[in-house]
Amino acid sequence: MTRVQLVDISKRYGPTAAVEHFNADIADGEFVTLLGPSGCGKTTTLRMVAGLVDPSGGVIRFDGQPMNAVPSHKRNIGLAFQSHALFPHLTVARNVAFGLEVKGTPKAETERRVAEMLEMVELGDYANRMPAQLSGGQQQRVALARMLATDPRVLLFDEPLSALDRNLRDSLKYSILELQRRTRKTAIYVTHDQSEAFAISDRIFVMNEGRIEQAGSQLDIYLRPQTEFVANFVGDNNGIPGEVTGLVAPGGEGEPRLVDLVAGGIRMRGLDPGNVRPGDKVVAFVRPENIEVLANGHVADAPNIVRGRVDQIVFEGPTVRLTVDVDGTPLKVISGGLERLTLLDKEQREILLRLQDVTVVPDDPAVAA
Amino acid sequence: MVNRLRFRRASRRGGLTHRHGALLSTYGETQMTHAPAEIAIEYEIAERSPRRWLSTPRARGMLLLAPAILVAVLFSIIPLIYLFQVSLTRESSFFFNAEYTADNYLNVFGRYRSAIIETVYLAGVASILDLVLGYPFAYILIRKIRYREFVRTMMTFPLFGPLYLAFGLFYVFLPTGPLGGVFVLLGVDIAKYLFSQAAVLFSMAVFTFPFMVMNIGAALANVDPLLEEAARTLGAKPWQIFTRVLFPLSWGGIVAGFLMCFGWNLGVFVQPQLLGSPKEQSVISLQMFLKGLVQFNYGLAAALGVLLMVMAFAVTWVSLRFSRGALGA
Amino acid sequence: MASMTVDVSPHAGRGSGPRWFWNALAHGYVWAWMAIFALPFLATLIYSLRTPDGVWTFSYYQYVFGSFRENLLLSFETTLITIVINLLIAIPAAYAIVRYPIPGKSFILSTLNLSLYTPAAVMGVSLVIAYAFLFRIPQTMIGLIGAYVVGTFPLMLVPIIVALRDLPMVFEEAARTLGATRMQTFWRVELPLLGPGISAGILLTFVIIFNEFLVTLFIAGPGLTTAALRVYNLARTAGFQPSTAALATTMQLVSFTVVLLFFHFFGSRYLKGTYLI
Numbered sequence: 001m002t003r004v005q006l007v008d009i010s011k012r013y014g015p016t017a018a019v020e021h022f023n024a025d026i027a028d029g030e031f032v033t034l035l036g037p038s039g040c041g042k043t044t045t046l047r048m049v050a051g052l053v054d055p056s057g058g059v060i061r062f063d064g065q066p067m068n069a070v071p072s073h074k075r076n077i078g079l080a081f082q083s084h085a086l087f088p089h090l091t092v093a094r095n096v097a098f099g100l101e102v103k104g105t106p107k108a109e110t111e112r113r114v115a116e117m118l119e120m121v122e123l124g125d126y127a128n129r130m131p132a133q134l135s136g137g138q139q140q141r142v143a144l145a146r147m148l149a150t151d152p153r154v155l156l157f158d159e160p161l162s163a164l165d166r167n168l169r170d171s172l173k174y175s176i177l178e179l180q181r182r183t184r185k186t187a188i189y190v191t192h193d194q195s196e197a198f199a200i201s202d203r204i205f206v207m208n209e210g211r212i213e214q215a216g217s218q219l220d221i222y223l224r225p226q227t228e229f230v231a232n233f234v235g236d237n238n239g240i241p242g243e244v245t246g247l248v249a250p251g252g253e254g255e256p257r258l259v260d261l262v263a264g265g266i267r268m269r270g271l272d273p274g275n276v277r278p279g280d281k282v283v284a285f286v287r288p289e290n291i292e293v294l295a296n297g298h299v300a301d302a303p304n305i306v307r308g309r310v311d312q313i314v315f316e317g318p319t320v321r322l323t324v325d326v327d328g329t330p331l332k333v334i335s336g337g338l339e340r341l342t343l344l345d346k347e348q349r350e351i352l353l354r355l356q357d358v359t360v361v362p363d364d365p366a367v368a369a
Numbered sequence: 370m371v372n373r374l375r376f377r378r379a380s381r382r383g384g385l386t387h388r389h390g391a392l393l394s395t396y397g398e399t400q401m402t403h404a405p406a407e408i409a410i411e412y413e414i415a416e417r418s419p420r421r422w423l424s425t426p427r428a429r430g431m432l433l434l435a436p437a438i439l440v441a442v443l444f445s446i447i448p449l450i451y452l453f454q455v456s457l458t459r460e461s462s463f464f465f466n467a468e469y470t471a472d473n474y475l476n477v478f479g480r481y482r483s484a485i486i487e488t489v490y491l492a493g494v495a496s497i498l499d500l501v502l503g504y505p506f507a508y509i510l511i512r513k514i515r516y517r518e519f520v521r522t523m524m525t526f527p528l529f530g531p532l533y534l535a536f537g538l539f540y541v542f543l544p545t546g547p548l549g550g551v552f553v554l555l556g557v558d559i560a561k562y563l564f565s566q567a568a569v570l571f572s573m574a575v576f577t578f579p580f581m582v583m584n585i586g587a588a589l590a591n592v593d594p595l596l597e598e599a600a601r602t603l604g605a606k607p608w609q610i611f612t613r614v615l616f617p618l619s620w621g622g623i624v625a626g627f628l629m630c631f632g633w634n635l636g637v638f639v640q641p642q643l644l645g646s647p648k649e650q651s652v653i654s655l656q657m658f659l660k661g662l663v664q665f666n667y668g669l670a671a672a673l674g675v676l677l678m679v680m681a682f683a684v685t686w687v688s689l690r691f692s693r694g695a696l697g698a
Numbered sequence: 699m700a701s702m703t704v705d706v707s708p709h710a711g712r713g714s715g716p717r718w719f720w721n722a723l724a725h726g727y728v729w730a731w732m733a734i735f736a737l738p739f740l741a742t743l744i745y746s747l748r749t750p751d752g753v754w755t756f757s758y759y760q761y762v763f764g765s766f767r768e769n770l771l772l773s774f775e776t777t778l779i780t781i782v783i784n785l786l787i788a789i790p791a792a793y794a795i796v797r798y799p800i801p802g803k804s805f806i807l808s809t810l811n812l813s814l815y816t817p818a819a820v821m822g823v824s825l826v827i828a829y830a831f832l833f834r835i836p837q838t839m840i841g842l843i844g845a846y847v848v849g850t851f852p853l854m855l856v857p858i859i860v861a862l863r864d865l866p867m868v869f870e871e872a873a874r875t876l877g878a879t880r881m882q883t884f885w886r887v888e889l890p891l892l893g894p895g896i897s898a899g900i901l902l903t904f905v906i907i908f909n910e911f912l913v914t915l916f917i918a919g920p921g922l923t924t925a926a927l928r929v930y931n932l933a934r935t936a937g938f939q940p941s942t943a944a945l946a947t948t949m950q951l952v953s954f955t956v957v958l959l960f961f962h963f964f965g966s967r968y969l970k971g972t973y974l975i
Contacts, residue, residue, distance in 0.1 A: 050871075050875055051874075051875075052871050052874070052875070071874075072871075072874040072875055073874050073875070073876075073877045073878055073879055074877075075875075076877070077875055078875070078876075079871070079872070079875040081868050081871070081872060083866070083868060085866075085868040085869060085871070085872040087869060087872070087873075087887055087891075088891070089890045089891060089893075098873070098876050098878070098886070099876035099877050099878075101886075102873075102876065102877050102878040102879070102882045102886070103877050146876070147875075147876075150876060150877060156875075426798050426799055427798065427799055427800065427801070429794075429798060430794040430797075430798025430799065430800045431794070431800060432794075433790035433791060433793055433794035433798070434790070434791050434794040434795070434800065434806065436786070436787045436790065436791070437787045437788065437790075437791035437810055437851065437855070438806065438809070438810070440787060440844070440847055440848050440851065441809055441810050441812065441813065441848060443833075443844070443848075444813070444825065444828075444844045444845060444847070444848035445812050445813040445816070445821075445848050446809070446812065447828060447832065448821075448824035448825050448827065448828035449812075449816070449824050451824060451827050451828050451831070451832060452820070452823065452824035452827060455827050463827075463831070464830070464831055502731075505724075505727060506727065506728060506731055509724040509725075509727060509728055510728065513721070513724050513725075514725070514728060518961060518965065520728060520732060521961075522957065522958065522961055523732045523735050523736060524732075524735055525905075525953075525954070525957045526735045526736055526738070526739055526950070526954070527735055528905065529905065529909050529949075529950055529953045529954075530909040530910070530911070530926070532909070532911055532926060532929060532930055532933075532946075533738060533739065533742065533909070533929070533946050533949065533950055534738050535738075536738070536742060536929065536933055536938075536942075536943075536946055537737065537738020537739055537740075537741045537742040537946075538737075538738050538741075539933075539938060540738075540741040540742060540744075540745050540938065540943070541737055541738065541741045543938075546741060546745075547740070547741055547744045547745075548741075575734060575735070575738075578731070578735075632815065635817060636817030636818055636819055636820070638818070638819055638912055639911075639912070639930065642934070643933060653819075654817060654818075654819035654820075654912075655819075657819050657820070657822075657823050658819060658822075658823075658915070658916070661823050661826065661916075662826070662916060667823075667827060670823050671823060671824075671827065674819070674820040674823045674824060677817050677819070677820050678816060678817065678820045681815055681816065681817050681820070682815060685815040
C-alpha cells in the first residue's frame with residue numbers, strides 16, 4: 001500500500017551526526033530491517049520516519065508525498081516500542097481502541113475493530129484486563145493489536161522484542177512476520193540482533209556510525225559482506241589482511257568472479273569484490289563454519305588448503321570450536337557433524353584445513369599508508 | 370581492532386559514494402544514491418515555510434512558564450525588593466516622604482543583637498535535638514520497621530503547623546491537663562516548664578522533627594544494608610559501623626536535614642508567643658510583627674526581615690547543595 | 699524506599715543483650731515519638747470535650763458550626779481557590795520545565811521556589827508593604843490569595859515535576875503515533891498518569907493553606923479572618939478556651955482525613971522531597 005522513500009536523510013545533534021546520507025527506497029509491502037550496534041543511528045532513522053524526530057536534511061516520502069512537515073499523529077503509522085508502551089491506566093480493550101477513539105471513529109465500529117484485533121493476536125479473552133496483569137509476551141501482542149487497529153500505512157518496530165526472554169522472542173518474531181505478511185503492510189524493523197534480522201526480513205540495511213554499510217538480502221549480507229564492518233559484525237569471522245596476486249579468468253556465464261591473494265602467508269582464492277587489481281591491499285574473510293577440517297592424505301600445497309596446529313578445543317555440544325595457529329595467524333574454526341568427535345584429541349596436533357567461501361574486502365590504501 | 374579503526378576514518382573521508390555505487394549495481398532501481406534535484410527544492414521550501422515565532426519549542430515552553438513566573442515576580446520578588454528599600458528608610462516615612470537612613474541596620478546589629486542571638490540559639494539547639502533524636506528514629510524507620518506508612522502518617526501531625534502544636538502542648542504542660550496525674554506520679558513539676566525555654570525548644574524540635582527524619586531517612590535508604598553486614602563480618606563493632614560506614618554515607622542527609630530544620634526554626638513565631646518567657650519572645654519574627662504591625666516602625670521591621678531572609682536563604686542555599694536536588698533542581 | 703526489613707541492627711547477635719531486647723527498644727522509641735506527635739492533638743481533643751467542671755460534652759462544637767462557621771467557610775474557600783489557581787499555574791510550568799528546552803532552567807526553578815524558602819513573617823511584612831504602597835490592595839481577598847499562591851505553588855510544582863519526569867516519553871510518543879493530537883495526548887494519557895503527582899500537590903496545598911495563620915495575620919484585614927487565624931487570635935486574647943480547642947481539633951481532623959485519604963489512594967511516593975515526608 002505504501003512505498004517509503006528516505007532520500008539523503010541526515011540528523012545532526014550539534015556537531016555530531018546521528019544519521020548521515022541515509023538513502024532507502026522501500027517497496028510497498030516490503031519488510032526491511034535496520035541492523036546495527038547500539039548508537040549506529042538505526043533508531044533515530046526509524047523515529048524520523050515516525051515523525052518523532054525532525055530530520056536535519058533530506059526528505060521522507062510515503063507514496064511520493066513528502067512527509068517532513070506532517071506531524072506524527074497525521075502520518076498514520078504504527079510504531080511498536082522496545083517497552084510495550086501500553087497505557088497503564090487503560091484496559092487492554094481501551095488501549096487497542098485508543099487510536100480509533102482519538103480519530104473519532106463511531107463506537108460500534110471501534111468495538112468491532114477492537115474485538116477483531118484482539119482475536120487476531122489471540123487475546124480475545126483479555127479485553128478487560130489491565131496491562132499490568134498480562135505477561136510480557138501478551139503485553140507485546142496487545143501493543144501489536146493496538147498498532148494495527150488504526151490500519152496504519154507503515155509498520156515501524158523499534159526493537160520490540162529486546163526486553164523479552166529468548167523463547168518469547170523466537171515465537172513473537174514469527175508472529176510479527178506473519179501479521180505483516182497477512183496485512184501486506186510496509187514494515188521497517190530496527191534491531192541489533194542479527195538472528196532476528198535474518199529470520200524475518202526481505203532486506204537488511206546494516207548500519208554503523210549513522211551510515212548504511214551494506215543493504216541486501218540475508219544471503220548477501222552473510223555470504224558477501226562488502227565492508228570489513230559487515231564482515232565482522234554479522235556472524236563470526238576470521239579477518240586476515242593480505243594482498244591481491246591476480247585475477248582469475250571467469251569460468252563461464254553466471255559463475256562468480258574470483259581473485260587470487262596471499263593473506264597471512266596463506267595462498268587463497270576468494271570472491272572478487274569487483275574493484276581490486278593485483279597488488280592491492282585487501283582483507284580476506286572466512287567464516288569459522290566454512291573452514292573444513294580435512295582428513296589426512298590431502299596435499300597441503302593447493303590454494304585454500306593450509307596446515308596448522310590446534311591451540312585450543314572447546315566442545316559445545318552440537319559443534320566443536322577450534323583455535324588453529326597457521327604460521328602465526330590464529331584461525332577460528334567451527335566443526336559440526338559426526339566428524340567433530342574425531343577432533344577432540346587433536347590438541348597441539350597438526351591438522352589440514354580447507355578455507356571455503358573466502359570473501360575479499362578492499363583495504364583502503366589511503367589509510368594503509 | 371586496528372583494522373576497524375582505520376575503516377572508520379576511511380568512511381569519513383568519503384569512501385561512502387564508492388560503497389553506494391556497489392549497492393546500486395546490486396539493487397538497481399530500488400536503491401537511490403542521492404536526492405533528485407526537485408526533492409531537494411521541495412525540502413528547502415518546507416524548511417523555509419513561514420515558521421511563526423510562537424511555534425518554536427523554546428517560545429512555547431516560556432509561554433507555559435509565564436503565569437508561574439508572573440506570580441513569583443509580583444508576589445515574591447517585587448515585595449522582597451521593596452522590603453529592602455523600605456529597610457533603608459526611617460520608621461514609616463517610606464509611605465509619605467521617604468527619609469533614607471542606615472539607622473535601622475545599626476539598630477538591628479545594636480539593640481537587637483540579643484534578639485538575633487536568641488533566634489539563632491533557639492533554632493540551633495532545636496535542630497541539634499532533632500539530629501540527635503532523629504538519627505536513631507530514621508535508622509529504625511528505614512531498617513527495622515514494616516509499618517512505615519503508618520509512622521509516616523502519624524508524622525504528619527506536627528506538619529499541620531506549629532500553631533496547633535503549641536496550643537496542644539500548652540494544655541499538656543498544664544498541671545490540670547490530661548497528663549497532670551502522670552507528671553505528679555513521676556514527681557515532675559510540669560508547671561515549671563510552661564513558660565520556659567525548654568517548652569519552646571521542645572515544641573520547635575517536634576515541629577521540625579519530620580524534616581530531619583525525612584532527610585536522614587532518604588540518605589540511609591540509599592545505603593545498602595549489605596555494607597553494614599560486610600563491616601560486621603570484618604569484625605567492626607556497632608559503634609565502628611556507625612562512625613565508619615553509616616555516618617560517612619549519610620553525611621549529605623545529615624547536613625541537609627540539619628540545615629532544613631535550622632532554616633524553618635529561624636522563622637519561629639508562635640511557639641515562643643504561646644509557650645515562652647519574654648526572653649524567647651524576642652525572636653526576630655515576633656519582633657518584626659510587633660515593630661511593623663503594632664508600632665508601625667516599618668523601616669525597622671523591614672531591616673529585621675531582610676536580615677532574617679538573608680539568613681534563611683544562606684541556609685537553604687547550603688542545604689540544597691547537600692540534598693541532591695530534593696526540590697527538583 | 700526499598701522495603702528492606704532485614705534485621706541488620708548493629709547490635710543484633712552481639713554480646714550486648716538479646717536481640718528481642720534491642721528490637722523492643724527500637725520499636726518502643728518509634729512509638730514514643732508517635733505518641734509525642736499525636737499528644738498535642740489528643741490533648742486539644744480532650745480539652746474540647748470537657749467543661750471546666752470536668753463534665754464530658756460535645757457542646758463546644760456548636761461554636762464550630764456557629765460563630766466559627768464563617769471562618770471555616772473562608773478557610774475552605776481560600777484553600778479551594780488557591781488549589782485551582784495553583785493547578786492552572788503549576789501544570790503548564792511543570793510541563794515546560796520537564797519537556798521543553800528552556801534556557802536557564804535551574805535559575806528559573808530557584809526563582810519560582812524563592813517564596814518557599816522565605817520565612818512566613820518576612821513574606822508577611824514584605825507583602826503588607828507591597829500591597830499597601832505598590833499594588834494598593836491592602837487587606838483584600840486578592841492579596842490573600844496572591845500570597846497563598848506564591849507560597850504554595852512550588853509545592854504543587856515539585857510533585858508534578860517528579861511525576862512527569864518519572865513518566866516515560868514513550869507513552870506520549872505512542873499516543874502521538876496512534877493519531878492523538880497534543881491536546882488529546884495530554885488529556886487522555888498524561889493527565890491520568892500524572893494523577894498521583896497532581897493529587898500530592900493538591901494535598902500539600904490543602905494542608906498548608908488550610909492551616910496557615912502567620913502570613914494571614916500580617917496581610918488579612920478584620921474581614922478576612924480564616925479559621926486558623928481565629929485559633930491564633932483566640933489563643934492570644936481569650937486564653938485557653940474549650941471552644942478554641944474545638945475549632946483547632948476540627949481543623950486538625952479535617953487535615954488528617956485528607957492526608958489519610960491521600961495515603962490510602964496513592965501512598966507516600968509522590969510526597970518525597972516535599973514538605974510532607
